[in-house]
Amino acid sequence: MHATTSPRQLANTIRVLAMDAVQQAKSGHPGAPMGMADIATVLWRDVLKHNPQDPSWPDRDRFVLSNGHGSMLLYALLHLTGYDLPMSELKRFRQLHSKTPGHPEYGYTPGVETTTGPLGAGIANAVGMAVAEKTLAAQFNQPGFPLVDHFTYCFLGDGCLMEGVSHEACSLAGTLKLGKLIAFWDDNGISIDGHVEGWFSDNTPQRFAAYGWQVIPAVDGHDAAAIADAIRQAQANPEQPTLICCKTVIGFGSPNKAGSHDCHGAPLGEAEVAAVRAQLGWPWPAFEIPAEIAAAWDQRAKGVAKQQVWQQLWQDYQGRFPQLAAEFSRRVLDRQLPPQFADVARGHILDCQQQAQTMATRKASQNSIGVFAGMMPEILGGSADLAGSNLTLWPAAKALHQHADGNYLHYGVREFGMNSIMNGVALHGGFVPFGGTFLMFMEYGRNAVRMAALMGIQSIFVYTHDSIAQGEDGPTHQPVEQVPNLRLTPNLSTWRPADATETAVAWQHALERKHGPTALVFSRQNTEAVVPKDLDVDLIRRGAYVVAQSGEQAVPALILLATGAEVGLALQAYQQLAAAGTAVRLVSMPSTDVFDAQDAAYQATVLPAGSKILAIEAAHQDYWYKYTGRDGAIIGMRSFGESAPGPALMQHFGFSVENIVAAAQQLLV
Secondary structure (H helix, E strand, O other): OOOOOOHHHHHHHHHHHHHHHHHHHOOOOOHHHHHHHHHHHHHHHHHOOOOOOOOOOOOOOEEEEOOHHHHHHHHHHHHHHOOOOOHHHHHOOOOOOOOOOOOOOOOOOOOOOOOOOOOOHHHHHHHHHHHHHHHHHHHHOEOOEOOOOOOEEEEEEHHHHHOHHHHHHHHHHHHOOOOOEEEEEEEOOEEOOEEHHHOOOOOHHHHHHHHOOEEEEEEEOOOHHHHHHHHHHHHOOOOOOEEEEEEOOOOOOOOOOOOOHHHOOOOOOHHHHHHHHHHHOOOOOOOOOOHHHHHHHOOHHHHHHHHHHHHHHHHHHHHHOHHHHHHHHHHHHOOOOOOOHHHHHHHHHHHHHHHOOOEEHHHHHHHHHHHHHOOOOOEEEEEOOOHHHHOOOOOOOOEOOOOOOOOEEEOOOOHHHHHHHHHHHHHHOOOEEEEEEEHHHHHOOHHHHHHHHHHOOOOEEEEEOOOHHHOOOOHHHOOOOHHHHHHOOOOOEEEOOOOHHHHHHHHHHHHHOOOOOEEEEOOOOEEOOOOOOOOOHHHHHHOOEEEEEOOOOOOOOEEEEEOOOHHHHHHHHHHHHHHOOOOEEEEEOOOHHHHHOOOHHHHHHHOOOOOEEEEEEEEEHHHHHHHHOOOOEEEEEOOOOOOOOHHHHHHHOOOOHHHHHHHHHHHOO
């Protein structure tokens, strides 16, 4: 049997691999890979700058499959172009511990740039990657030395465009003039429920034109020449991101199911798979690729050649700009902290400890940001239109919309977009992003926080106005269940510091933590300094420590356990109880996950068995049973808040010295 290597037959290779893998798995989405195969063939064979033998090459083009349910499209491309993804893994599609999970997962499969599945999040990640590329280029490129010079390409479907996060991210992309962001809209008119005109009648080209994008409409998504022309037009516009509107047929090649939702999210069935083979003129059995076609797809030699060109540029750059090159190596190639980081961090923490100032932890956070950003140009901060409240701006910050080489991004009121863009920035490399909003509005960006934790990437989520003490704005703005939600998220490190010293330690932890995100939760109201001036501050880094204890008992009768602003309140109660002769200990626990990761011996020195524990936190109380057990007690929230000044609310809901003392005495009866 003779195999042709025409663009259509090369695209058919993707189609048959996708349908066969889905059929073998007995689940999956064959329609999108079959419909977008022609677009993918042009992009991955003729345009994309990548090296399958080095998926981490820093100047590679980035590719994001935002419609991640079509994952077999990406797996087929990775296998065919020469990544370390053998056919045996395609045969194990959607099986336990395979490199081909149901949706693309960052870290599982070489060449997968981000985890996608929640629709719309991928295009927002792509915006973040394009932000990182543009900013890194402005910081490092020199005349004649385009060290950072690559595109971000994104496939997206109707579902991505329906999701609100796509509006948030794409609107900002147009404002930021991300000319190296190119998105392909798979305009097939189909979603799971059927033809979309009954629930998605947007004029998408006009929408993106209004965002400030270049729009290339009505491209035949099955015409290789038309697709190539559209890509060239997109690349030629450095001032606008581009949306290429590709009219496609979902399930292209399926004689009985193409163009319908029947092929969207289910196997085609054995009979239809055979019919597709006949229609496409593909006589080879499942998972068999003729040598001629495999050779035509293989991009390894071409990828090596492209990277060698960049390597020569990098070598010349090192000779001409040694200081910039050293910084590029540290930030991008090695992902190392500055050599002075540990000393500066410790000095800052000790200064906070000795100054013992009364201030809101959000203000203490701003002070810490200023210190760390002063030595870490890779910090890329931001806020969802709350910079003056979150206190995320620092004196030396430079806004990206004013300075191409800046370090601060005004996200506007776009919490989900902000968090997803941050994830894209972190995935791209060269930056450590943080973004701020009120803790209550973590709900808007919750999915992106979860995705950061799932991927294990270094996004830093800054949350202020952390409890009912936020006050007069009322229960719509007062978080109750949000901190437990954060703490229950696997691989998310959550810190709720009590004062400036704990805040500085929390920031140090977040900046050192390369393989997972951190949530930093700060108060609106002022807090008293609680860290003793003679405390070994390294104990704070263990997540919990003893602030004070009356007497020398290894196992005190009572432990007051608190976090955040409530530690100061608990300290006052501790002083009253100690003065009355109670054997009591005060423990601050700024990070439950860090404390839980300590060895049992240390945990026992802080929370020994045999002590009654009274936990105090202005958040939902149920989380604390893991520490108090049945013999302890909790002062926490079991309802939403109210609208009133913060001090009045704290008193009303039982967060007072008197109530803590009374609860402690009752516990010891």
